[in-house]
Amino acid sequence: MASPQQRRILLVEDDDTIARAVQTRLAAEGFDVRVASDGEGALAAYARSEPDLVVLDRLLPGLDGLEVCRRMQAARPVPVLMLTALGEETDVLVGLGVGADDYITKPFSMRELVARIHALLRRVERASQLAAEDAVIRVGSVEINTAERRVFVSGVEAQLTRTEFDLLRRLAERPGQVFERERLLSDIWGFSEAAATRTVDSHVRALRRKLGSGVVRTVHGIGYALVRP
Numbered sequence: 001m002a003s004p005q006q007r008r009i010l011l012v013e014d015d016d017t018i019a020r021a022v023q024t025r026l027a028a029e030g031f032d033v034r035v036a037s038d039g040e041g042a043l044a045a046y047a048r049s050e051p052d053l054v055v056l057d058r059l060l061p062g063l064d065g066l067e068v069c070r071r072m073q074a075a076r077p078v079p080v081l082m083l084t085a086l087g088e089e090t091d092v093l094v095g096l097g098v099g100a101d102d103y104i105t106k107p108f109s110m111r112e113l114v115a116r117i118h119a120l121l122r123r124v125e126r127a128s129q130l131a132a133e134d135a136v137i138r139v140g141s142v143e144i145n146t147a148e149r150r151v152f153v154s155g156v157e158a159q160l161t162r163t164e165f166d167l168l169r170r171l172a173e174r175p176g177q178v179f180e181r182e183r184l185l186s187d188i189w190g191f192s193e194a195a196a197t198r199t200v201d202s203h204v205r206a207l208r209r210k211l212g213s214g215v216v217r218t219v220h221g222i223g224y225a226l227v228r229p
Contacts, residue, residue, distance in 0.1 A: 007121060008032040010051035012042040012068065013083065014060055018106075022055065025110045026117070039063025046072050053121060055113075056100070058084040066098050073099035079120050079162060083108070096206045101163040102189065102199065119190025123166060139175045140229035142215060144168065151211070158210045163188065167203050168226075171216065176228035178219045200224075 009026055013019040014037045026033045034049045036042040039062040046054065054072065058065040069080050082100040096103070101123075104116055137144040143152040149165055151158045160168065166188050171179060179187075181197035189199065204216055204224055217225045 007053065008034065008049060008051045009117070010034050010036065010042070010045055010049060010054045012036045012039075012045075012054065012056045012060065012065070014038060014057060021110070022113065025114065029114055031117075037061075039065075039068045042068050043071055046078075047075070050076070051078065053079045053081065053117060053124075055081050055083065055117070058082055069100055070098040077162075079124050081113075081116055081120060096161055096164070096203065099161055101161055103202070115191050116189070122190050123188065124162065137169070137172045139172050139226055140215075142168075142172070142211065142226075144172055153211050153215075160207075160210060163203055164207055164210070167200075168207060168211075171224065171226035175226045178223055178225045180223040184223065 009031045011019060011022055011026070011033055013022065013035070016037075019035055019037065023033045023035055034045055034051065036045045039060045042054075042056070042060070043063070054069075056065050056069055060068065063071075065082060065084075069082070072078055072080070077099070080100045080102075082103040083106060084103055085106040102116055102120055104113060135146045137146065141154045144165075145151070146169060149162075151160050151165065151168065167184065170184065170187055181200045184200050185191065185197055200223075204218075207216055215227055217227050219225060
C-alpha cells in the first residue's frame, strides 16, 4: 500500500476543537489533511483536492453530512468514514445507504479513528488488486461479480457500498459457514475489538435491507453466515 504521505484526507467537521485535534493527529501520522467546516465548503474542497478518503461529520450546518456524502459519491466515489453523535440505528443505516463505508460514534479515541482510516485505506487497495480477478460467485439468488464489484439478486442489481460488498464477498467465500463477529471485524475492517462488533451488526442489517432478509443468517451469540440454498 502507498505510504500515508501519499494519501490525502478531507476532514469535514464544524466543531473547531475536534477539527484541530483530528487534523493534528492525522498530520502526525503523515497524511495530507484538508479541512472544511460546512457542507458547501466540503463539496468545494472535495472537487478541488480530490482526496483519497473523507472523514465526514453527520451533522453539519447547511447541507448535512448525508447529502454531502450522496453528492460526493455521485461525483466521484470515495471511501467515507462518517462521524456521528447519533446513536440510533436508523441514522447509521441511512449513512451507510448514501455511500458511507464505515462510521464511528462520538466521542471517539484518536487511536480508534486512525485505526479505522488505515483499515479502510487497506481495504480499498486490496479491493483494487482483487478487481483484476475475473470471477463470479453465485449463492442461491445472489450473484457477485468480483471483477466489476457488482451484485445481483434474482437478476436485479443491488447497490452496495464498498464495505457491504467486501462483507458479502467474505461470507460468500464459504456459504453456510458461520463467521464470528470478531473475525469479520478483523477480515473486513482490519482490526478486532469486541466493543466494535456493533459495526458488523449495522452492516449486516444494511445488507439485509438491500438483498432481502433471508440472505444472511444470524447465529445468536456467535456471528453470521450466508444462507446456502
